[in-house]
Amino acid sequence: MDSEAEFRRLYQANRVAVHAYLVGRDIGPQPAADLLQDVFLRVWQHLDEVAGMPEDRQRAWIFTVARNLSVDAYRRQHTRAATEQALAHEPARPPAPVSAAVLAAERVAVVGEAIRRLPEQQRVTLVLAAAGELTSAEIAAALGVPAGTVRYRLSLARRSLAEALGHYDDPEEER
Amino acid sequence: MSLDDDLAAWAAAVRLPGAEADAIFRRIIATPVPVPGPVAVPSLAPSWWRDFSAGFAARMIDSTRPARRAA
Numbered sequence: 001m002d003s004e005a006e007f008r009r010l011y012q013a014n015r016v017a018v019h020a021y022l023v024g025r026d027i028g029p030q031p032a033a034d035l036l037q038d039v040f041l042r043v044w045q046h047l048d049e050v051a052g053m054p055e056d057r058q059r060a061w062i063f064t065v066a067r068n069l070s071v072d073a074y075r076r077q078h079t080r081a082a083t084e085q086a087l088a089h090e091p092a093r094p095p096a097p098v099s100a101a102v103l104a105a106e107r108v109a110v111v112g113e114a115i116r117r118l119p120e121q122q123r124v125t126l127v128l129a130a131a132g133e134l135t136s137a138e139i140a141a142a143l144g145v146p147a148g149t150v151r152y153r154l155s156l157a158r159r160s161l162a163e164a165l166g167h168y169d170d171p172e173e174e175r
Numbered sequence: 176m177s178l179d180d181d182l183a184a185w186a187a188a189v190r191l192p193g194a195e196a197d198a199i200f201r202r203i204i205a206t207p208v209p210v211p212g213p214v215a216v217p218s219l220a221p222s223w224w225r226d227f228s229a230g231f232a233a234r235m236i237d238s239t240r241p242a243r244r245a246a
Contacts, residue, residue: 015191
């Protein structure tokens with residue numbers, strides 16, 4: 001077996017989805033990139049074992065590793081965040097000039113914040129679909145849940161997101 | 176702007192850049208893969224049975240002797 005070619009195939013087939021999953025676990029962008037490396041390092045170290053599996057089992061194996069590593073990272077991250085929050089004295093920021101780029105960035109931030117506020121299962125499912133480029137069936141196989149559950153979570157997540165963006169677009173709506 | 180457009184814009188912002196993904200790939204394949212060797216089965220030291228047999232025999236012999244009375 002050409003180890004590097006096999007690993008490249010596994011990496012290319014799964015890296016976007018695994019990164020999306022880690023982003024969906026809400027551990028921050030840099031920890032997500034670092035964890036992606038840790039996940040695929042495990043794949044590389046267990047290549048003989050993983051390469052011998054059927055393709056759907058390979059993805060499930062990789063996602064199990066990603067889930068286990070992200071649980072540890074989540075705990076570390078939240079312990080650190082609590083400490084930093086206790087110590088932080090953020091200075092007031094000067095008002096930024098409003099431009100189209102700023103508005104677009106602000107809207108992306110609003111979407112990101114709305115996604116962060118989703119319940120974890122909905123958030124992970126939505127991020128796997130939106131950023132991970134997976135279909136409902138692929139998400140179901142990766143997470144080990146029925147495809148119907150994935151579609152239901154996606155529907156709830158999209159509804160919550162649409163409501164959050166509705167409030168952003170029309171703040172008077174609720175009054 | 177539709178919800179799908181918003182999600183696509185957000186996804187583009189959080190997606191790992193290709194250059195960074197390539198750098199991660201290169202760092203990983205530079206790591207040596209552990210070569211699977213023969214599985215080490217924990218075993219007793221070669222002298223264990225000899226010591227065990229000697230100790231066992233000594234205790235058997237001791238057990239056949241009458242117990243000494245306390246003075």
